[in-house]
Amino acid sequence: MSTTPRERNARCSVARSLEILGEKWTLLVVREAFFGVTRFADFRARLGIAPDVLTARLETLVEGGVLERRPYRDAGQRQRDEYVLTEAGGQLKTALAAFVEWGDEYRPSGFGPSVVYVEEATAEPVRLAFLTQDGRELEPDEVALVRGPGSLGDAAA
Template identity: 55%
Template sequence: METPCSIARTLEVLGERWTFLVVREALAGTTRFADFRATLGVAPDILTNRLNTLVEAGVLTRRPYQEEGKRTRHEYHLTPAGNELRVVLGALQQWGDTHRPYSKGPTITRRSLDNRPLNVAYVDDTGHEVPLNEVRFIRT
Protein backbone atom coordinates (compact mmCIF):
# COMPACT_ATOMS: atom_id res chain seq x y z
CA MET A 1 0.00 0.00 0.00
CA GLU A 2 1.34 3.42 -0.97
CA THR A 3 2.16 5.80 1.86
CA PRO A 4 0.40 9.14 1.27
CA CYS A 5 2.94 11.20 3.26
CA SER A 6 5.80 12.45 1.07
CA ILE A 7 8.11 12.72 4.09
CA ALA A 8 7.50 9.07 4.99
CA ARG A 9 8.08 8.00 1.36
CA THR A 10 11.31 9.98 1.27
CA LEU A 11 12.52 8.42 4.51
CA GLU A 12 11.96 4.97 2.98
CA VAL A 13 14.92 5.86 0.73
CA LEU A 14 16.93 8.34 2.80
CA GLY A 15 16.10 7.41 6.38
CA GLU A 16 19.44 5.83 7.26
CA ARG A 17 22.42 7.87 8.49
CA TRP A 18 24.84 6.24 6.06
CA THR A 19 22.57 7.05 3.11
CA PHE A 20 22.92 10.80 3.66
CA LEU A 21 26.68 10.43 4.06
CA VAL A 22 26.91 8.48 0.79
CA VAL A 23 24.94 11.24 -0.95
CA ARG A 24 27.20 13.88 0.65
CA GLU A 25 30.24 12.12 -0.80
CA ALA A 26 28.57 11.73 -4.21
CA LEU A 27 27.86 15.47 -4.21
CA ALA A 28 31.57 15.99 -3.50
CA GLY A 29 32.46 13.91 -6.58
CA THR A 30 33.04 10.42 -5.16
CA THR A 31 31.92 7.72 -7.61
CA ARG A 32 33.72 4.48 -6.74
CA PHE A 33 32.86 1.94 -4.06
CA ALA A 34 36.40 1.82 -2.65
CA ASP A 35 36.50 5.60 -2.39
CA PHE A 36 33.13 5.77 -0.61
CA ARG A 37 34.35 3.10 1.78
CA ALA A 38 37.71 4.76 2.45
CA THR A 39 36.19 8.21 3.01
CA LEU A 40 33.27 7.06 5.15
CA GLY A 41 34.81 4.10 6.99
CA VAL A 42 31.56 2.18 6.49
CA ALA A 43 31.30 -1.62 6.45
CA PRO A 44 31.13 -3.00 2.89
CA ASP A 45 27.76 -4.72 3.39
CA ILE A 46 26.16 -1.51 4.66
CA LEU A 47 27.66 0.51 1.80
CA THR A 48 26.45 -2.04 -0.75
CA ASN A 49 22.95 -1.89 0.71
CA ARG A 50 22.87 1.92 0.71
CA LEU A 51 24.19 2.18 -2.85
CA ASN A 52 21.64 -0.38 -4.07
CA THR A 53 18.82 1.51 -2.33
CA LEU A 54 19.91 4.79 -3.91
CA VAL A 55 20.16 3.19 -7.38
CA GLU A 56 16.73 1.54 -7.03
CA ALA A 57 15.21 4.88 -5.93
CA GLY A 58 16.69 6.75 -8.89
CA VAL A 59 19.08 8.87 -6.80
CA LEU A 60 22.21 7.29 -8.30
CA THR A 61 22.94 5.45 -11.53
CA ARG A 62 25.41 2.60 -11.75
CA ARG A 63 27.90 2.66 -14.65
CA PRO A 64 30.43 -0.07 -15.41
CA TYR A 65 34.14 0.69 -15.72
CA GLN A 66 37.21 -1.49 -16.05
CA GLU A 67 40.81 -0.70 -15.28
CA GLU A 68 43.35 -2.45 -17.44
CA GLY A 69 43.87 -6.03 -16.30
CA LYS A 70 41.13 -5.85 -13.69
CA ARG A 71 37.53 -7.05 -13.50
CA THR A 72 34.60 -4.82 -14.36
CA ARG A 73 33.40 -2.67 -11.48
CA HIS A 74 30.79 0.05 -11.13
CA GLU A 75 30.83 3.78 -10.55
CA TYR A 76 27.90 5.60 -8.99
CA HIS A 77 26.73 8.92 -10.40
CA LEU A 78 24.04 11.28 -9.18
CA THR A 79 20.86 11.57 -11.21
CA PRO A 80 18.99 14.89 -11.39
CA ALA A 81 16.92 13.67 -8.40
CA GLY A 82 20.13 12.93 -6.52
CA ASN A 83 21.57 16.33 -7.32
CA GLU A 84 18.43 17.97 -5.91
CA LEU A 85 19.34 16.46 -2.53
CA ARG A 86 21.97 19.22 -2.37
CA VAL A 87 19.18 21.38 -0.89
CA VAL A 88 18.30 18.77 1.75
CA LEU A 89 21.92 18.21 2.78
CA GLY A 90 22.52 21.96 2.81
CA ALA A 91 19.53 22.41 5.15
CA LEU A 92 20.79 19.63 7.44
CA GLN A 93 24.26 21.15 7.47
CA GLN A 94 22.90 24.63 8.17
CA TRP A 95 20.81 23.31 11.07
CA GLY A 96 23.78 21.34 12.44
CA ASP A 97 26.13 24.32 12.20
CA THR A 98 23.62 26.39 14.19
CA HIS A 99 22.30 23.88 16.73
CA ARG A 100 25.07 21.24 16.93
CA PRO A 101 28.20 23.26 16.09
CA TYR A 102 31.60 21.64 15.78
CA SER A 103 34.03 23.12 18.32
CA LYS A 104 36.57 24.01 15.60
CA GLY A 105 33.96 25.59 13.31
CA PRO A 106 32.26 24.39 10.11
CA THR A 107 34.14 21.89 7.98
CA ILE A 108 32.24 22.82 4.80
CA THR A 109 30.70 26.10 3.73
CA ARG A 110 28.00 26.70 1.15
CA ARG A 111 29.09 29.17 -1.54
CA SER A 112 27.78 30.35 -4.91
CA LEU A 113 29.93 30.24 -8.06
CA ASP A 114 30.93 33.85 -7.35
CA ASN A 115 31.95 32.78 -3.81
CA ARG A 116 29.07 34.44 -1.96
CA PRO A 117 27.90 32.67 1.24
CA LEU A 118 24.62 30.76 0.87
CA ASN A 119 21.79 29.92 3.24
CA VAL A 120 19.03 27.40 2.63
CA ALA A 121 15.63 29.09 2.85
CA TYR A 122 12.02 28.96 1.74
CA VAL A 123 11.36 31.08 -1.34
CA ASP A 124 7.83 31.93 -2.49
CA ASP A 125 6.51 31.85 -6.05
CA THR A 126 7.65 35.47 -6.59
CA GLY A 127 11.25 34.70 -5.62
CA HIS A 128 11.17 36.28 -2.18
CA GLU A 129 12.58 34.59 0.92
CA VAL A 130 9.94 33.74 3.53
CA PRO A 131 10.97 33.86 7.22
CA LEU A 132 10.63 30.48 8.96
CA ASN A 133 8.05 31.82 11.42
CA GLU A 134 5.80 32.55 8.42
CA VAL A 135 6.04 29.04 6.91
CA ARG A 136 3.03 26.80 7.45
CA PHE A 137 2.61 23.09 6.75
CA ILE A 138 -1.01 22.67 5.69
CA ARG A 139 -2.69 19.29 5.18
CA THR A 140 -4.52 18.95 1.89
Protein backbone atom coordinates in the same frame (compact mmCIF):
# COMPACT_ATOMS: atom_id res chain seq x y z
CA MET B 1 -13.26 4.28 6.58
CA SER B 2 -10.11 3.50 8.52
CA THR B 3 -6.67 3.52 6.93
CA THR B 4 -3.62 1.57 7.99
CA PRO B 5 -0.30 3.20 8.90
CA ARG B 6 1.12 1.75 5.66
CA GLU B 7 -1.59 3.53 3.63
CA ARG B 8 -0.96 6.78 5.51
CA ASN B 9 2.80 6.54 4.93
CA ALA B 10 2.29 5.85 1.23
CA ARG B 11 0.60 9.27 1.01
CA CYS B 12 3.24 11.05 3.15
CA SER B 13 6.08 12.77 1.28
CA VAL B 14 8.39 12.52 4.29
CA ALA B 15 7.73 8.80 4.82
CA ARG B 16 8.28 8.02 1.12
CA SER B 17 11.54 9.98 1.14
CA LEU B 18 12.74 8.22 4.28
CA GLU B 19 12.22 4.84 2.60
CA ILE B 20 15.21 5.77 0.44
CA LEU B 21 17.13 8.29 2.54
CA GLY B 22 16.30 7.45 6.14
CA GLU B 23 18.91 4.85 7.03
CA LYS B 24 22.15 5.72 8.79
CA TRP B 25 24.97 6.40 6.31
CA THR B 26 22.67 7.07 3.34
CA LEU B 27 22.95 10.86 3.27
CA LEU B 28 26.68 10.59 3.96
CA VAL B 29 27.03 8.45 0.83
CA VAL B 30 25.07 11.12 -1.08
CA ARG B 31 27.30 13.84 0.41
CA GLU B 32 30.40 12.03 -0.84
CA ALA B 33 28.83 11.66 -4.27
CA PHE B 34 28.45 15.47 -4.37
CA PHE B 35 32.19 15.68 -3.65
CA GLY B 36 32.80 13.51 -6.72
CA VAL B 37 33.23 10.10 -5.10
CA THR B 38 31.88 7.38 -7.39
CA ARG B 39 33.72 4.17 -6.53
CA PHE B 40 32.93 1.65 -3.81
CA ALA B 41 36.46 1.60 -2.38
CA ASP B 42 36.55 5.39 -2.24
CA PHE B 43 33.19 5.58 -0.41
CA ARG B 44 34.55 3.00 2.07
CA ALA B 45 37.80 4.87 2.60
CA ARG B 46 36.15 8.28 3.04
CA LEU B 47 33.34 7.10 5.30
CA GLY B 48 34.89 4.20 7.22
CA ILE B 49 31.71 2.21 6.53
CA ALA B 50 31.48 -1.58 6.64
CA PRO B 51 31.35 -3.11 3.14
CA ASP B 52 28.01 -4.89 3.70
CA VAL B 53 26.39 -1.71 4.96
CA LEU B 54 27.78 0.30 2.04
CA THR B 55 26.54 -2.33 -0.42
CA ALA B 56 23.05 -2.10 1.09
CA ARG B 57 23.02 1.72 1.06
CA LEU B 58 24.24 1.91 -2.54
CA GLU B 59 21.60 -0.61 -3.62
CA THR B 60 18.85 1.39 -1.92
CA LEU B 61 20.06 4.60 -3.55
CA VAL B 62 20.20 2.94 -6.98
CA GLU B 63 16.74 1.39 -6.57
CA GLY B 64 15.42 4.76 -5.36
CA GLY B 65 16.76 6.58 -8.41
CA VAL B 66 19.27 8.69 -6.47
CA LEU B 67 22.38 7.04 -7.89
CA GLU B 68 22.98 5.32 -11.20
CA ARG B 69 25.29 2.33 -11.54
CA ARG B 70 27.78 2.67 -14.43
CA PRO B 71 30.34 0.02 -15.38
CA TYR B 72 34.04 0.88 -15.61
CA ARG B 73 37.23 -1.11 -16.00
CA ASP B 74 40.70 -0.04 -14.91
CA ALA B 75 43.58 -1.42 -16.99
CA GLY B 76 44.24 -5.03 -16.07
CA GLN B 77 41.26 -5.22 -13.71
CA ARG B 78 37.81 -6.76 -13.90
CA GLN B 79 34.79 -4.64 -14.69
CA ARG B 80 33.30 -2.88 -11.69
CA ASP B 81 30.50 -0.40 -11.10
CA GLU B 82 30.73 3.23 -10.12
CA TYR B 83 27.86 5.21 -8.66
CA VAL B 84 26.88 8.56 -10.15
CA LEU B 85 24.22 11.00 -8.98
CA THR B 86 21.08 11.06 -11.10
CA GLU B 87 18.98 14.18 -11.64
CA ALA B 88 16.91 13.18 -8.61
CA GLY B 89 20.11 12.72 -6.60
CA GLY B 90 21.38 16.12 -7.66
CA GLN B 91 18.20 17.69 -6.33
CA LEU B 92 19.15 16.48 -2.84
CA LYS B 93 21.71 19.28 -2.61
CA THR B 94 19.07 21.51 -1.03
CA ALA B 95 18.15 18.85 1.54
CA LEU B 96 21.81 18.32 2.43
CA ALA B 97 22.29 22.07 2.77
CA ALA B 98 19.35 22.17 5.20
CA PHE B 99 20.97 19.41 7.29
CA VAL B 100 24.29 21.28 7.25
CA GLU B 101 22.68 24.55 8.30
CA TRP B 102 20.71 22.88 11.10
CA GLY B 103 23.72 20.87 12.30
CA ASP B 104 26.01 23.90 12.33
CA GLU B 105 23.45 25.88 14.32
CA TYR B 106 22.16 23.27 16.77
CA ARG B 107 24.92 20.61 16.85
CA PRO B 108 28.13 22.62 16.41
CA SER B 109 31.43 20.74 16.43
CA GLY B 110 33.57 23.59 17.70
CA PHE B 111 35.67 23.38 14.52
CA GLY B 112 33.43 25.48 12.30
CA PRO B 113 31.45 24.32 9.29
CA SER B 114 32.71 21.22 7.50
CA VAL B 115 31.24 22.45 4.23
CA VAL B 116 30.18 25.86 2.95
CA TYR B 117 27.73 26.28 0.09
CA VAL B 118 28.81 28.96 -2.38
CA GLU B 119 27.69 30.32 -5.73
CA GLU B 120 29.74 28.41 -8.30
CA ALA B 121 30.47 31.45 -10.48
CA THR B 122 31.55 33.83 -7.70
CA ALA B 123 32.44 31.62 -4.70
CA GLU B 124 30.22 33.89 -2.59
CA PRO B 125 28.46 32.05 0.28
CA VAL B 126 24.77 31.25 -0.18
CA ARG B 127 22.07 30.15 2.25
CA LEU B 128 18.70 28.46 2.13
CA ALA B 129 15.51 30.45 2.38
CA PHE B 130 11.75 30.19 1.95
CA LEU B 131 10.69 32.45 -0.91
CA THR B 132 7.20 33.47 -1.92
CA GLN B 133 6.18 33.23 -5.57
CA ASP B 134 7.02 36.93 -5.99
CA GLY B 135 10.48 36.46 -4.44
CA ARG B 136 9.93 37.76 -0.90
CA GLU B 137 11.98 35.91 1.71
CA LEU B 138 10.15 34.52 4.74
CA GLU B 139 11.50 33.43 8.10
CA PRO B 140 10.74 29.79 9.01
CA ASP B 141 8.23 30.88 11.66
CA GLU B 142 6.30 32.73 8.93
CA VAL B 143 5.78 29.49 6.98
CA ALA B 144 2.94 27.11 7.83
CA LEU B 145 2.43 23.50 6.80
CA VAL B 146 -1.00 22.78 5.32
CA ARG B 147 -2.37 19.48 4.17
CA GLY B 148 -2.04 18.85 0.45
CA PRO B 149 -4.45 17.11 -1.90
CA GLY B 150 -2.86 13.70 -1.19
CA SER B 151 -3.48 13.97 2.55
CA LEU B 152 -6.09 11.87 4.30
CA GLY B 153 -7.01 14.94 6.34
CA ASP B 154 -6.05 13.44 9.70
CA ALA B 155 -2.52 12.22 8.87
CA ALA B 156 0.80 13.98 8.40
CA ALA B 157 1.29 15.47 4.95
